[in-house]
Amino acid sequence: MRKLPLGRKAAHLTADKKRPQGRQVMWEAIRAIRTFTIQDLEIKTNITQGTLRTYVMGLQRAGYLDRQEPERKNNRYGPVRWTLINDVGVEAPRVTRDGRHVTQGRGREQLWRTMRIIGQFTFHELAVQASTEELVVAPGEANFYCQYLHRAGYLVCMEKGGPNKAARYRLLKTRYTGPQAPQIQRVRQVWDPNTEQVVWTPEGQTDE
Incomplete structure (x- = not known):
């Protein structure tokens, strides 16, 4: 497993600069x-x-x-x-053509915001703190997200996990790149929308 230099983007993400999407x-x-x-x-x-x-x-x-x-x-x-008429801040509203709000991806946005607030946490604690009445974050989702952010260097492990014991993490202040949650893409690489960079890929996967 390896991190990518912050100044470098994957080729498939930089090939077409004329038509940015999203x-x-x-x-x-x-x-x-x-x-x-x-x-x-x-x-x-x-x-x-x-x-x-x-x-x-x-x-x-x-x-x-x-x-x-x-x-x-x-x-x-x-x-x-x-x-x-309704500026809700930097994060783009997720809506369909008919005006319905899309909930997909909101869980990770809530996890990302909560990490910055609560200091140290296990994935269980993070899931509880990040959940709201409108959207409950599953512990498994929090665990999955923590593992990938740890691999990508956003989280530092404060206490290793073991049998019947969850690892404790902390978000590094220097790795808080902005309000948008880092994304785990289908190819299991981590993309940071704040810096518009791929910051981690699995071992053996190249960024060319």
């Missing part, structure tokens, strides 16, 4: 512009209009954006504009 890119542009058209967002993000329109419609239906009907001038209608 709700976070769109949300950051919306927060920066505040009032915008789809064309404004396309210029700002270089993301396709179809992708932008789907996310914008979802945000509007979920109550984050207000739609302003186009003005008519010289028998022509201008573009539709939207205004951000």
Whole structure:
């Protein structure tokens, strides 16, 4: 197992710089512009209009954006504009096209935030502290996430685990890279959306 240099990205993640994807890119542009058209967002993000329109419609239906009907001038209608009316912070809202909130991935976001607050923890303690009435984090999910963040160097092991004893971890202050939770991708590598870098891959897997 090995960590990757923080200044280096996997080739498959840097191959196409012309069309960045993801709700976070769109949300950051919306927060920066505040009032915008789809064309404004396309210029700002270089993301396709179809992708932008789907996310914008979802945000509007979920109550984050207000739609302003186009003005008519010289028998022509201008573009539709939207205004951000519910700025919930840096993390992009996860919504479907019809405005429903997506819960997938929220558990790890809650784990990541909680790690920074509670100091030392076992995965059992972390799961309890990270759970809310709306979303309960399973101990198995917390254990899985802790193992990978430890491998990637975010967590330091304070006490080793053993039979009937869970390991204790602590989040290194120097490895808190931002509010977005590091992601464990399908190929079991760790991707940090705050730095936009792959920070760990399994032994034998290259970043080329």
